[in-house]
Amino acid sequence: MNILIIGATGLVGSAVAAALAGAGHDVTVLRRPGGRALPYRSVPGDLTDPASLKRAAAGFDRVVHAGAPLGEELDLAGVDALVDAGSPLVYTTGAAVLGGSGDEDSEPEPHPFVSWRAEAERRVLAAGGRVVRPGMVYGEGGGGVPGLLAAKAAERGTGVYIGEPGVRWPVVHVADLADLYVAVVERAEPGTVWHGMAETARLDDIARALGGGTAAPWPLEEATAELGPLAGLFALDQDVSSDKTRRLLGWTPRHTAVVDHLKAEPPAPAR
Structure with missing residues (x-):
């Protein structure tokens, strides 16, 4: 697949880009103005500029968003822009969106520090995207x-x-988490939630x-x-349980x- 990675200079995004490239996919990365060059093809864009995200994300088989959260306004605007781009989205949130205990089918009750992430998930899933919730990486x-x-x-x-x-x-160790993203990109059905907890x-x-x-x-x-x-x-x-993710995707940390x-x-x- 032709895949765009957002956040490829970060710990998670860099591991995901390498894992997807190693699995034979064609990786492109989002590069902000003045950003560090990586050994992949790049397209210009910036998480603080939703219009640039929409332009950058169009035409890919998958878009994986592993970038850092920036706050409610920018994160939700970014989700809307990526959804509008029309490419299937794999979006990263985190265990704290559950507010305590739960599994992949539990309704989010987010801790106040990440209160808007439940709405971000809702928008992604409504558009047929996939959500990945890692534990502490x-x-x-x-x-x-x-x-x-x-x-x-x-x-x-x-x-x-x-x-x-x-x-x-x-x-979760970042290498195991990267393996999970490969599984989600390749095998996860649209509109699904997956847990990265080892x-x-x-x-x-x-x-x-x-x-x-x-x-x-x-x-x-x-x-x-x-x-x-x-x-x-x-x-x-x-x-937080990842039993469903392990069972359905065969993920074994x-x-x-x-x-x-x-x-x-x-x-x-x-x-």
Whole structure:
């Protein structure tokens, strides 16, 4: 297939582009003005310019949006532009859109930090697109959340977690997630939701892995003063199933020991 990747310079998008090219697909990437060149054909466009997205996305067999979220107004305008372009869309949201526990068929109840993502999903699915909801992404020395926690561990000399101990999050290694996108692109029916969760891990265990074996709570009020509404998401216990995705798409994650991985290969601290 002829596939456009949006967000190909990021951790997820770069892995997805490489996996799709490795599977024999013809990959094109969206390149914003002044953006970094990649070893693929490119088309001009910018996530902050919905009209450019519509022009860029026309005529592809699939468009995979793995770009960073920019907020409600731009994200929804971008979805509308990509839908209007007419190419089948594979759109990335995340586990937090469920607001806690659930599976691929659960109705979204998004955490306030990502409140608009339920509407983005609705628009994509109504147009016959596919939605991918990853857990916390790690691996290849990257990942926004692991990088943030690594930075706090370096700053404080111990791992940190927000809220109560025992809060769980679904997680996925970026290589396994890229394999899922290939499966969704190649085999998923229109108007479907797919979950990229390889395992469920405790955030305090992740904090200890990044803190050299120790971790301390970061009070929610203090964390909120620094991180804003994102801090509340760290206190949200999430137990999300990917059983349907594994069963119907044959997705079998190979990386299922995030704590051991982060001990051996800690991410670069986010700046």
